[in-house]
Amino acid sequence: MDSKSCKTGKMAPRTYKLSYLPFKGRAESVRIAFFVAGIEFEDERIPLTEFGERKKDLPLGQLPVLTIDGSIVITQQVAILEYVGAQGGLVPTDHLIKAYNDEIINLLEDLTYRTSATIQMPEEKKKEARAILNNHTIPKYAKALDGILATHDKKHAVRAQLSTSDILINRVVEQLESGMLDGISKDILKPYAHIQRVQKAFLENEKIKQYFAKVAK
Ligand SMILES: N[C@@H](CCC(=O)N[C@@H](CS)C(=O)NCC(=O)O)C(=O)O
Structure with a gap:
């Protein structure tokens, strides 16, 4: 510590x-x-x-x-x-695994930047931007992330235990699947088996279950 x-x-x-x-x-x-x-x-x-x-x-x-x-x-x-x-041991110490972790984090930051940029847009412009996100941008990033996760083929995003990239994957999946972003299908990440697998492993982690139980109170 x-x-x-x-x-x-x-x-x-x-x-x-x-x-x-x-x-x-x-x-x-x-x-x-x-x-x-x-x-x-x-x-x-x-x-x-x-x-x-x-x-x-x-x-x-x-x-x-x-x-x-x-x-x-x-x-x-x-x-x-x-x-x-x-x-908390959430950042890999092995340099290569850390680079894998950073790769995912940066990919998700790029995607989040693009979705966040639409939040304050005037309605008409937002509608157009959200259609591009829904039909092109999010599928492009999701496919890339899914491929990375498939290549690693670990229980969690980059290794057998949780890393910071797992937390950010959860944040993005939760946001996109919440249906909060008008014009973006809440099922948009459903076709991506490795994203779904990693998200499921995250939610089944004991510490994460304890966290969600605590915040739900
Ligand atoms: N790159 C920054 C972005 C921070 C950011 O945009 N925060 C928003 C709230 S989610 C904010 O403070 N917006 C007010 C503003 O930019 O004027 C980060 O990841 O922390």
Whole structure:
């Protein structure tokens, strides 16, 4: 576990505050990683009505932000996820397996960037953009991801145990299958057997079951 030394020479645990909005979005992956790692953190959920005011104090005016020991600030979901995940054994230490993990994470980030870009669009433009996503972009990325997972052919995305890429696959599958994105079929990922297999293995993991049981309360 990451830790700091204090004047006594003893190692003291760090304190963490994860700041985000009152929904899953780009923070849920980190919340899951904290749970799997068994690390306590403050889960700050900023009401949307206060976000405008808080933006000016945020690097890039964006969330999520992780504050460590009250003063160290890290932005960007993936950087935060990798930092927390590394402390919970969720980041492969073998360089090649880590590259496989990063490959999937970057692929999913590219896809998420494209879907997120449509959320604030005016209705007509959104309809056109969502049709392109539904008919071309998402199938293209899903096919690529499915092929990568087939090649690895492991219980989880890149190895026998969970990694940060499994968490992000779950986030994307959950978002696309929620039906929340108008114009995108909630069955869009159903034809991809390896994505479905990895998602199923994720949901059957004991720690993940405990997490979902906890958040459902
Ligand atoms: N690349 C950043 C993107 C962060 C981002 O776009 N966050 C959204 C909320 S999900 C936000 O703060 N948007 C406000 C804005 O960009 O003005 C990350 O992965 O953390």
